[in-house]
Amino acid sequence: MTASVPPVRARHRAALAVVLCAGLTATLTACGGEDPDKGTNGVGRLTAAQIEKKAQTAAASADAVRLAGKLVSKGGTYQLDMRLREKGGTGSVVSKESTFELLRIGDDLYLKADSGFWSHDEKPGADAHAGGAAADKLQDKYVKVPEGDPTYKQLRGFTEKKTLLDGLLTLHGTLDKGDRGTVGPTRTIRIKGGKGGKGEGGMLDVSLEGTPYPLRFARAAGGGIVTLSDWGKDFPLQAPAKEDTVDYGQQLPKTSS
Template identity: 50%
Template sequence: MTVIPLGRARRSAVVGALSAGLFAGITGLVGCSSEDPDAGTNGMADLSAAKIHSQARAAADSVASVTVNADLVVKGQPYKIDMQLNSDGGTGKITDNGVSFRLLRVGDDVFMQADAALLKEGDKPAKPSKLSDKYVKVPEDDPKYKRLRAYTDKGDLLDMLLDLPGKLSKGDRSTVGSVRTIQLAAGNGDGGTIDVSLEGEPYPLRLVRAGGAGTLKLSDWGQSVTVEAPAKNEMVDFGEQLPKSTG
């Protein structure tokens, strides 16, 4: 077989074609190696801030239950909320400047389980033996009833948490635990931020309040929460109204 030598022009064309193919292959590999930050997400990051907020609220309203854990600063004092809420009530603990009490609501009935530092009879602390592990039913006409009920009402609590002051804008991508999120900033961040899940349902997962006023985490969306009224032997009766020092 006779080998026909390639002319200079033809050799240049072949080399050029091979180089172009090699370059295309390399750039293709480079393109594949760069990760899409929104790959596998629910698409919330592509929406406007207002749309993300409305869908986050819709997702929150679509399930009956949520767990709220908050470390706040209220009037310069530490305030902690740990509540499990469902559509019929809630249960958990409130800590106000180091003094804690358990809070329970079943329907319209609100109960407190407090220690002697919080509940007093007149000007004297109630006897610890009387209050040990006991619940007090909060009368509906007591001035504290409405405020205490708000801590156990999922809808009311979400209204307070998710209605941030100022115009909303999209912030950075972040994470809450291992879950990817997109942040919403109110008033360019001066009004606080909300982290909305980019995985699965767009639940709100974290709220950072403005001015260093604390952080709230929302978790266990839709998981079962059981609330039951305490038995009679688990309660103590203070009459028509709680002592003035309570709550």
């Protein structure tokens, strides 16, 4: 006669199996679950600190990147769309009061903006007509920014890959791993800085496909959100034509940026 398992004992075994399956990590598929890192680059299995380091290394080794989104700083709020590489960059910057384009090739920095970008500190008796004439002259023309100009360093910072990425790819506080998600069609893993895993120290979404590039960054304290794309994709940088360039002189007029 064939032995049979008492119904009560069978139920106990089934319950035990459920408990064991619930306690195992998602990387085990014996209980019917699916490994969330299957088919990925494996970064999701690392600690938050290791993921951050991987993303920073990948970003530093890439020849080029496109950065788009909003940055909030003491100097104001800026909407950026910049393509950057080691020795130059090009793109647009929109602030509360103005819109302008930047082009840098090595140390040569060019600025193009509409007349609303340019302004002078007008004092009593100042010639407003002269200021308007200067703005009309500069409108929609490239102006080569003198390296000694007070705004050169500020404007150049928008075109520097290392400067921008160094400020974007460092989280503050204790690091924690967050949820898996997507940025566009690409699967990602999120890491968060701060206390208690809330992300108040910034949040970074890192690619789980191919090279672990950072794909989206939310700055701490509402400092803006930017997306990073086109990693390693080269783009042309060419000085503007002479007829499209205005030589303003040794120092630009003060701007409203």
